Amino acid sequence: MKLDSMYQEIILDHYRNPHGKGLRDGDAEVHHVNPTCGDEITLRVRLDGAVVADVSYDSQGCSISQASASVLNDLVVGKQVGEAQQIQEAFLELMQSRGQSEGDEDLLEDAVAFAGVSKYPARVKCALLSWMAWKDATAKALGGQPPLTD
Amino acid sequence: MTHSHLTGLLDTDAIRKDFPVLSRQLHDGKPLVYLDNAATSQKPRQVLDALNAYYEQHNANVHRGVHVLAEEATALYEGARDKVASFINAPSRNEVIFTKNASESLNLVANMLGWAEEPYRVDADSEIVITEMEHHSNIVPWQLLAQRTGAKLKWFSLTDEGRLDLSNMDELITEKTKIVSVTLVSNLLGTVNPVDAIVRKAQSVGALVAIDASQAAPHAVLDVQALEADFVAFTGHKMLGPTGIGVLWGRQELLEDLPPFLGGGEMIETVTMGSSTYAPAPHKFEAGTPPIAQAVGLGAAIDYLSAIGMDKVAAHEHAITAYAIERLAEVPDLRIIGPRTAVDRGAAISFTLGDIHPHDVGQVLDEQGIAVRVGHHCARPVCLRYGIPATTRASFYLYSTPGEVDALIDGLHHVRNFFG
Numbered sequence: 001m002k003l004d005s006m007y008q009e010i011i012l013d014h015y016r017n018p019h020g021k022g023l024r025d026g027d028a029e030v031h032h033v034n035p036t037c038g039d040e041i042t043l044r045v046r047l048d049g050a051v052v053a054d055v056s057y058d059s060q061g062c063s064i065s066q067a068s069a070s071v072l073n074d075l076v077v078g079k080q081v082g083e084a085q086q087i088q089e090a091f092l093e094l095m096q097s098r099g100q101s102e103g104d105e106d107l108l109e110d111a112v113a114f115a116g117v118s119k120y121p122a123r124v125k126c127a128l129l130s131w132m133a134w135k136d137a138t139a140k141a142l143g144g145q146p147p148l149t150d
Numbered sequence: 151m152t153h154s155h156l157t158g159l160l161d162t163d164a165i166r167k168d169f170p171v172l173s174r175q176l177h178d179g180k181p182l183v184y185l186d187n188a189a190t191s192q193k194p195r196q197v198l199d200a201l202n203a204y205y206e207q208h209n210a211n212v213h214r215g216v217h218v219l220a221e222e223a224t225a226l227y228e229g230a231r232d233k234v235a236s237f238i239n240a241p242s243r244n245e246v247i248f249t250k251n252a253s254e255s256l257n258l259v260a261n262m263l264g265w266a267e268e269p270y271r272v273d274a275d276s277e278i279v280i281t282e283m284e285h286h287s288n289i290v291p292w293q294l295l296a297q298r299t300g301a302k303l304k305w306f307s308l309t310d311e312g313r314l315d316l317s318n319m320d321e322l323i324t325e326k327t328k329i330v331s332v333t334l335v336s337n338l339l340g341t342v343n344p345v346d347a348i349v350r351k352a353q354s355v356g357a358l359v360a361i362d363a364s365q366a367a368p369h370a371v372l373d374v375q376a377l378e379a380d381f382v383a384f385t386g387h388k389m390l391g392p393t394g395i396g397v398l399w400g401r402q403e404l405l406e407d408l409p410p411f412l413g414g415g416e417m418i419e420t421v422t423m424g425s426s427t428y429a430p431a432p433h434k435f436e437a438g439t440p441p442i443a444q445a446v447g448l449g450a451a452i453d454y455l456s457a458i459g460m461d462k463v464a465a466h467e468h469a470i471t472a473y474a475i476e477r478l479a480e481v482p483d484l485r486i487i488g489p490r491t492a493v494d495r496g497a498a499i500s501f502t503l504g505d506i507h508p509h510d511v512g513q514v515l516d517e518q519g520i521a522v523r524v525g526h527h528c529a530r531p532v533c534l535r536y537g538i539p540a541t542t543r544a545s546f547y548l549y550s551t552p553g554e555v556d557a558l559i560d561g562l563h564h565v566r567n568f569f570g
Contacts, residue, residue: 002177003517007568037509037525038533038540060539062509063569126509 005116006123007063014110015063020073024056028140032133034125039065043133045141052076052084055134064114064123069130071111081138087111088131095124153552156473158465160458162551168194168454169549180519183554183561188337188365188498188545189523190387193451197390200450204443212442213416213433227442230449231432237452238382239373240399247398247405247432248440252364253287255383255398256331258435259360260291261411263329264299270358270408274300276328279357281306281314281343282535283336286528288362292331301328308535312339312488319351327357334377335365335496338529338541339488340471342366342496349378358404364388365496367397368455368547370464374399386444390451395444398435405431412437455548463548467497470546474499474555481562487532487541498545500527503562506569508542514565515542520558 026044033040039061046054055073059066076084091111094103099119103112117127153159166172169192174182184192204226210219212227228243235243249255263272272278278292282305296303304322307315314332323330330352335342345361352359360381363372368389374382381404386395400408410417410428414437419427428434455463472492478484483504489495503511512524523543526533533540544558 003514003568006513012569038530039509040539062507064509066507120513123509123513 006120008113008116010110010113011067011117012063014067014070018066018070018073020055020057020070020077021059022056023058024054026054026056026137026141028137030133030137030140032129032136034061034065034129036122037062037126039126039129041065041069041130041133043069043130043137045134045137047081047138047141050080050082052079052081052138057130057133059130061129062123062126064117065126065129068111068114068127071109071114072130072134075109075111076134081142085135085138088135091131092128094118095127151552151556153473156469156552158462158469159552160462160466160548162549165458165549166551168196170195170198172549176519177517183518183520183557185544185546185550185554185558186521186523187368187547187550188388188527188543190393191368191390191547192549193390193392193447194454196454197392197447197450201392201443201447204446209443211439223442226446226449227440230445230452233449233452234397237372237456238367238397238399239375241375242402244431245374245399245402245405247400247435248445249396249398250394250441251387251396252362252383252385253291253396255381255385255396256288256360256362257291258398258411259329259331259381259383259400260295262408263358264295265409265411266407267409269356270328270404272299272301272328275326276301277304277324277326278302279304279306279322279327279330279332281332282308282531283314283339283341283343283529284331284333284531285337285362285364286530287364288331288333289531292329302326306332308339308532311490312336312341314341314343316344316347319348323348323351323355323357325355327352327355329358329360331360331362333362333365335363335369335498336488336529336532337365337498338500338527338532338543340496340498340500341489342494344494345377345379353378365498369460369467369496371460380404386448386451389448390454391448392444394441395448397448400431402431405435410434410437414438416440458548466548467546467550468492470550470552470555471495471497471499473552474544474546474558477555477559478562481559482566484562487536487538497547497550498543500541500543502538502541503565506565508540510569511542511562511565514568515558515561518557518561518564520561522558 041059043057208222210223359379363384367384387393508524
């Protein structure tokens with residue numbers, strides 16, 4: 001069934017047991033909404049030098065947007081900011097692929113499960129909500145400065 | 151499921167043959183179950199044929215030119231105005247203004263009042279009254295008017311049952327109130343509002359009343375004289391017509407007194423470089439080339455609805471809605487947001503399903519060919535009022551069948567299994 005390509009078991013697992021959910025201390029906070037469906041996220045980023053020390057969030061929305069935030073937390077926490085930004089760009093590219101890309105599993109890990117979502121234009125924004133919030137919050141945390149590198 | 155106990159149903163087998171899209175099959179052979187009628191209705195062949203015939207035989211600009219096509223196009227466009235006037239029992243065809251949609255109609259009222267002379271002028275001493283159950287199209291124009299004039303915006307709140315709370319009407323509608331704008335039927339809750347009580351109160355303080363009939367005009371008899379309001383707005387595409395055509399009805403003496411909003415061709419009497427005088431209503435409010443084909447299409451839609459009879463359409467939808475409410479009660483964890491009986495209720499039913507997000511409900515229903523709307527339905531304050539982020543909404547029309555209600559119920563059980 002076609003629907004299974006969107007609702008991969010990995011996505012439903014992240015939806016039922018989201019990783020890193022809840023708001024904790026951060027260097028910057030943003031609030032993003034998806035005005036067409038009412039999904040919302042408040043997201044904080046804490047940086048430790050050039051490392052993403054924490055991504056915490058409070059959100060409400062569909063399984064796709066919730067699972068995506070959980071996968072985001074898994075993928076970027078502990079990474080160098082530059083590396084995390086590469087992952088974010090790869091995820092954005094995957095979601096804009098209209099089902100034509102399978103994604104780089106070495107880079108995107110669990111996030112390649114969202115490849116099926118890219119076939120549903122109405123749901124791409126759900127998958128991207130937390131990632132766009134993270135990008136925005138990280139830019140704020142950096143205060144316009146490029147990240148330090150080790 | 152047997153449906154023999156349902157009374158007042160239309161002959162949907164015959165009606166559905168007029169709607170080409172209803173025979174579509176989706177996702178490998180599943181018949182389309184179209185339950186998103188509060189967003190927009192499907193179009194019968196008669197409307198599509200009228201649009202085609204207009205473009206193939208009569209296309210010209212209206213109210214100018216002396217050639218045959220210009221005269222035919224003008225007659226068709228103005229003929230559509232006659233049909234609308236008759237459909238809503240307007241005292242005069244000159245009270246029917248064609249707009250782009252209901253949003254434009256309501257924005258037009260707000261702008262007429264913002265630029266008006268006394269006694270209609272909305273200014274810093276004025277109050278505007280709306281309700282918490284309005285579609286954004288009947289909230290934002292009034293917020294804009296309040297921000298631009300300094301007027302105060304007030305609103306009726308909602309009861310837990312999804313009805314208007316009229317208990318503080320005397321505090322809300324006062325001598326300062328210039329305009330009360332209220333929906334006749336809520337697009338999210340399905341509630342039919344007791345606008346007569348509001349109209350009487352508004353009249354007693356000399357306030358004008360605008361009624362958003364977007365969810366009413368397609369579904370029941372709409373009589374602007376019986377409503378006793380000053381303005382009534384609705385849109386064509388929810389009542390079998392094309393997109394791009396809406397209506398604002400206004401009382402003639404008001405339309406004579408109130409200033410135009412958009413300026414341009416068509417709406418003038420004479421123009422010099424220094425100033426202009428304006429055409430009488432309705433043309434004063436129809437600047438530029440109007441949506442001609444769309445008006446003709448709306449006229450055909452009105453012919454179609456009138457041939458069936460709006461009282462019969464209302465009876466059909468009442469039976470379907472009552473049946474849907476009864477069957478939705480069978481689905482575990484389902485909570486209807488809005489009145490839980492079919493009394494004073496339209497054919498839009500919003501609900502939540504446990505903690506499964508409406509987006510996910512809608513996606514799994516779509517896979518079964520069932521089209522519903524999910525989200526806040528352009529009525530976000532209603533969602534805030536009931537502490538929910540969004541709802542799933544099933545909404546019916548004259549071609550909806552009890553079998554489609556059954557398909558929805560089966561689909562919702564499948565949704566629960568899928569996410570269970």
